[in-house]
Amino acid sequence: MAEITRREFVTTAGVITGGLACGIPMAHGREDDRMASVRTEVAEQPGAGSIPLGLTINGQEHRVDIDPRVTLLDLLRDRLNLTGTKKGCDHGQCGACTVLANGRRINSCLSLALVHEGEQITTIEGLAHGDELHPLQTAFIEYDGFQCGYCTPGQICSAAALIEEARRGDVSVVTADLSKDGPAELSVEEVRERMSGNICRCGAYPGIVQAVQFVSRKGAAQSSKNGARDAAI
Numbered sequence: 001m002a003e004i005t006r007r008e009f010v011t012t013a014g015v016i017t018g019g020l021a022c023g024i025p026m027a028h029g030r031e032d033d034r035m036a037s038v039r040t041e042v043a044e045q046p047g048a049g050s051i052p053l054g055l056t057i058n059g060q061e062h063r064v065d066i067d068p069r070v071t072l073l074d075l076l077r078d079r080l081n082l083t084g085t086k087k088g089c090d091h092g093q094c095g096a097c098t099v100l101a102n103g104r105r106i107n108s109c110l111s112l113a114l115v116h117e118g119e120q121i122t123t124i125e126g127l128a129h130g131d132e133l134h135p136l137q138t139a140f141i142e143y144d145g146f147q148c149g150y151c152t153p154g155q156i157c158s159a160a161a162l163i164e165e166a167r168r169g170d171v172s173v174v175t176a177d178l179s180k181d182g183p184a185e186l187s188v189e190e191v192r193e194r195m196s197g198n199i200c201r202c203g204a205y206p207g208i209v210q211a212v213q214f215v216s217r218k219g220a221a222q223s224s225k226n227g228a229r230d231a232a233i
Ligand code: FES
Pocket: 086, 087, 088, 089, 090, 091, 092, 093, 094, 095, 096, 097, 098, 107, 108, 109, 110
């Protein structure tokens, strides 16, 4: 049996790894691009087979006829022109598309619009009161919680829900004391874990964590009384 030297093994492994890194993802990338354009087309052109949908977005009622295959993300961006919610991966992996459905954070790219019949949806556009920014928006600015800003709408929507989850005492996988009642304390580790579904390619994580902790400590995020905006805070 022929022996393979360590150098030959490393060279062969490098070729295989390089192929995986360059070839296969590129093929997937072309497919993803094609699917993204199909989804956009479907969202923009309701036709035969369209189904009526009623939901409230940022406090405003909407009734639309949509193709049942349209995602909530494409409905928001392509039909309703609410482009604050971003499309990153379109596969539930980056969190850029995070919005709030009845106060719960979801990846809108993974969710069909039709399943949100009658729900209260809150997007980044619904968090501010006119010219008055949401406390998290102010904190992200003050703590340098972003660079390019592409992930920021999703980060802020996610953080708004996170603060409410912690306030009602929801635990995470890094919560040490599971017997403790009351609001969960948002340590750096807790914020990192609870925000782990939101990826920032610019690496603005230190500022994001500080901003979330600041707003949580100040109790600036308000509980909901009515409307989609309040449900999200
Ligand atoms: S675009 Fe939805 S998770 Fe990335």
